[in-house]
Amino acid sequence: MAVTSLVLGIISLVILIIPIPFSSLLGILLGLLAIIFGIKGKKDPSHKGSAIAGLVCGIIGFLLNVIGYVMCAGVIGTIASQGAVN
Numbered sequence: 454m455a456v457t458s459l460v461l462g463i464i465s466l467v468i469l470i471i472p473i474p475f476s477s478l479l480g481i482l483l484g485l486l487a488i489i490f491g492i493k494g495k496k497d498p499s500h501k502g503s504a505i506a507g508l509v510c511g512i513i514g515f516l517l518n519v520i521g522y523v524m525c526a527g528v529i530g531t532i533a534s535q536g537a538v539n
Contacts, residue, residue, distance in 0.1 A: 455494030455504035461487035462510025469517055480518035487511025
């Protein structure tokens with residue numbers, strides 16, 4: 454669980470730089486899964502460090518992907534509303 458959390462957290466951070474439509478939704482999902490697996494992985498004392506690292510990466514990846522998604526939605530909404538006025 455801990456290694457899975459770490460891998461998913463890192464992937465959710467890497468997705469931030471990929472300019473594919475709706476990639477932030479995948480980053481949000483992977484960040485959420487990293488958080489869940491990180492919480493479950495903390496119970497195993499031998500992999501506690503990896504679980505905490507995955508948890509932190511998952512939280513950061515989740516939050517940054519949410520911010521990116523909201524910003525993109527705002528830009529698209531602004532462009533759509535300006536196009537409707539003209």
